[in-house]
Amino acid sequence: MIRERAESGVRVLILLVVGTMAGAAAFTHVHDLTVAHGQPDWIGWANAVAVELMAIYLGLEIRARRRTGCPVGLVGVLLIAFALLSLAAQVAEAEPSVWGWIVAAVPSLAFLALVKVVLSSEPATPPASEPDQPQGDWYDEPQPVEPAPPTPVMPPASAAVLPPVGVVQHNRPQVVGIIR
Template identity: 45%
Template structure:
């Protein structure tokens, strides 16, 4: 994607730094959240369930919010409905937070510390992905011309007299004989029927 021509170098650097921060937070939050979801899944699965199942649940529950955020951003740009992606986002975040809280040490501090990775990732994702682009002038718009200010010596423009138009009577179409109208099968609507 080509950067916007009015973006300064500082804007591009800030955007890049935000993306790098998001990726670092995502990496650490992903590691913590994936581990919590995997452990919660395996603790609540039947004996003998493979570890892959816990990792599969972790990947699914942690990547759905990122995909939902991207879809919401794209649909906002195109004017589409964001209802379903927003539902998926809320449901996935609720599942992830449930896993964080389920494996946490009981108590307020344990729950808060356990929920930090998921909340940080969601908060930063929303911050970075929902930044609105700056309004852009039309590329093919003609440059604005300065408006000439009237001087004190310039004569005032003449005001035109209003033009009054006489009403025009509508023209009446010529009458058409009913025999001119024919059904789709070729039979006239009125008049003699030929057999």
């Protein structure tokens, strides 16, 4: 139990560190690319926030929809689009060489890998609830119950008018279907 909690804590810590670093790099690249193409500084930050937080939100939305059984197709396409937009901004800001592009793509690729791992993991399911009775009680022999003394039962008023179930009266037409 302690080992599992420690591993879970380390996983969350790694997720936060990589996510923060990838987010910082991606925010910076989207911001710088926006400003380099003539937009004011505040719009550069607005674009960075929009692109990066949409990717995070869409990942969370996919997970929520999977839990409820809702379709995730459009949300998945949007997640890929925003991730590619972030990746494109990072590559565009890189030194124009193969290694420059690869190194610039690392934050987005790391983020995408983490999103894929987190979204593909099954959510924790609570353990099945324990029955109210101990297991031994369920398999005991049934105890005999003494029958109650017979009581006179009056037939319902409709029984005097209708024939018993299963009796066909040949002088009456049979109705099949639903009577409204």
